[in-house]
Amino acid sequence: MSVSIRILEIPIAIRALKTASVYYLETDSGKYLIDSGMDYEIETFLKGYGISPGSIDAVLMTHLHIDHIGGSAILRTKYGIQSYMGERDIERVRALQVSPEDFIHWQKDYLSIHGVPSFYLDSMNESHPIFSELKSYLNFDAKPFSDLPDLEKVFHIIDTPGHSPGSTCFQLLDNSGVFTGDHVLERITPNISYYDETEDMLGEYLVSLDRIQELGISRAYPGHGKPFDTLMETVQKIKNHHSERLREVENICKRGPISAYEVAGKMRWSRGRTMESMNIMEANFAIGEAISHLRHSVVEGTIEEQNNGEKIFYQTIQNKSA
Ligand SMILES: [Zn+2]
Ligand SMILES: [Zn+2]
Numbered sequence: 001m002s003v004s005i006r007i008l009e010i011p012i013a014i015r016a017l018k019t020a021s022v023y024y025l026e027t028d029s030g031k032y033l034i035d036s037g038m039d040y041e042i043e044t045f046l047k048g049y050g051i052s053p054g055s056i057d058a059v060l061m062t063h064l065h066i067d068h069i070g071g072s073a074i075l076r077t078k079y080g081i082q083s084y085m086g087e088r089d090i091e092r093v094r095a096l097q098v099s100p101e102d103f104i105h106w107q108k109d110y111l112s113i114h115g116v117p118s119f120y121l122d123s124m125n126e127s128h129p130i131f132s133e134l135k136s137y138l139n140f141d142a143k144p145f146s147d148l149p150d151l152e153k154v155f156h157i158i159d160t161p162g163h164s165p166g167s168t169c170f171q172l173l174d175n176s177g178v179f180t181g182d183h184v185l186e187r188i189t190p191n192i193s194y195y196d197e198t199e200d201m202l203g204e205y206l207v208s209l210d211r212i213q214e215l216g217i218s219r220a221y222p223g224h225g226k227p228f229d230t231l232m233e234t235v236q237k238i239k240n241h242h243s244e245r246l247r248e249v250e251n252i253c254k255r256g257p258i259s260a261y262e263v264a265g266k267m268r269w270s271r272g273r274t275m276e277s278m279n280i281m282e283a284n285f286a287i288g289e290a291i292s293h294l295r296h297s298v299v300e301g302t303i304e305e306q307n308n309g310e311k312i313f314y315q316t317i318q319n320k321s322a
Contacts, residue, residue: 001153003027003172007227008045010037012067016188017224020067023179024049029153030057033075034170034179035068035223036083039136042071043078054079058148061085062181062223063164064093066133073139084151085142086159086166092195093140100134110197113312115259116287123280155179160212162205163190169212177219178231184212184220186228189241193288194295202296206242209235242293246302249293253303256315263314264290 004026009019022042023034036042036059046053059072061083075081085093096103107128108121125131145157145168156171160183170179182190192202213235220231228234245267252258252266264286265275275283294314297303306313 001028001173003154003174005177005221006049006051007221008037008049009226010041010045010071012038014038014067017067019224021221021223021225022071023221024051024056025154027154029150031055032057032154033059034221035059035062035181036071036075038067038070038133040071040074043074053081056081058151059083060145060151060168060170061089061142062169062179062183063167064089065164065182066136068181068223069093069140069142070133070136072142073136076141077139083140083142084145084148086161086164086168087144088161089164089166090142090144092165093137093142096130096137097140100130100137103130104128110194111261111284111287113310114287114291115261115311117261120280120283124284128281158211160208162192162201162208165195165199165201165204167208171215171217175215175217177221177227178212178215178217179221180212180231181223183208184231184234184238185222186220186225186230186234188224189238191285191289192242192292193285194291200292200295200299202242202292203299205292206239206296209239245289245293246297246300249290249297250302250316253294253297253314253316254318257306257313258315259311259313260290260294261287263294 006024008022010022012020020037022037025032033056043053053075059075059081061069072083108124112121145151158169158171160167160169163182167181167183169183192205194201218229218231221227248267249263252263267290298305303314303316
């Protein structure tokens with residue numbers, strides 16, 4: 001099987017990331033795009049690279065975030081190209097399509113239980129990316145990978161839940177590289193948050209990192225930035241980061257009971273940011289990070305959760321023999 005790979009770095013409207021990396025693959029069994037950027041620019045970019053959009057057989061999504069799936073709408077409506085994605089992410093997008101309002105209500109209620117003050121929650125409607133990108137989500141349509149059996153001639157499809165519930169990596173069959181989406185990025189620690197009220201997303205993420213480390217492959221084709229050859233070291237660095245974060249959260253909760261919002265306010269953030277200096281979306285990410293680390297600690301038995309029916313608080317379980 002011969003595979004040629006071209007990388008298209010497409011500008012996106014997310015300040016911290018600047019571009020999304022889309023890959024165009026020509027293989028003996030078909031022509032594929034991995035991800036599609038954030039919007040309709042994908043068409044211009046493909047043409048600029050001398051790639052005829054109409055010749056593409058399928059778009060494979062690494063995960064449901066808008067900077068990866070947004071461009072697929074024009075490829076489907078104008079060229080009839082089908083997209084494929086992990087099933088848990090397909091379910092999430094479908095639920096959102098049924099009622100975006102329900103999703104926002106649920107998220108506000110949930111954040112309120114975790115101590116997020118109402119001034120944050122009140123500003124969420126206008127600034128929530130679900131609303132600014134709603135048209136793209138409503139236009140999105142994907143089938144599960146199992147509907148495209150030819151893919152098995154090109155990739156091992158690896159479930160890597162964590163960054164999103166249906167996050168997927170694509171391992172080239174000759175072991176020359178892995179398309180990691182946002183599961184593993186070279187310069188940024190991927191955001192791990194919450195997608196419902198119970199799942200331990202960080203726990204799932206750490207298992208998914210092991211799954212990539214077991215491959216022993218060095219070349220990564222990430223969802224943001226250029227391909228890099230230190231995949232194993234990068235995975236280890238991310239694992240270390242989360243171990244440190246878990247210890248940090250445990251230390252903070254020794255002074256509990258404390259809400260997830262207060263925990264996020266006491267955690268250290270990159271570039272010296274504080275909750276007060278973050279915009280609403282950055283704050284939302286930070287609270288999500290706090291919740292995912294707290295939940296994992298609860299599952300691991302190092303922190304206990306106290307739910308008084310109105311609010312949830314966390315406290316580190318003190319080891320009496322220590
Ligand atoms: Zn993402
Ligand atoms: Zn992304």
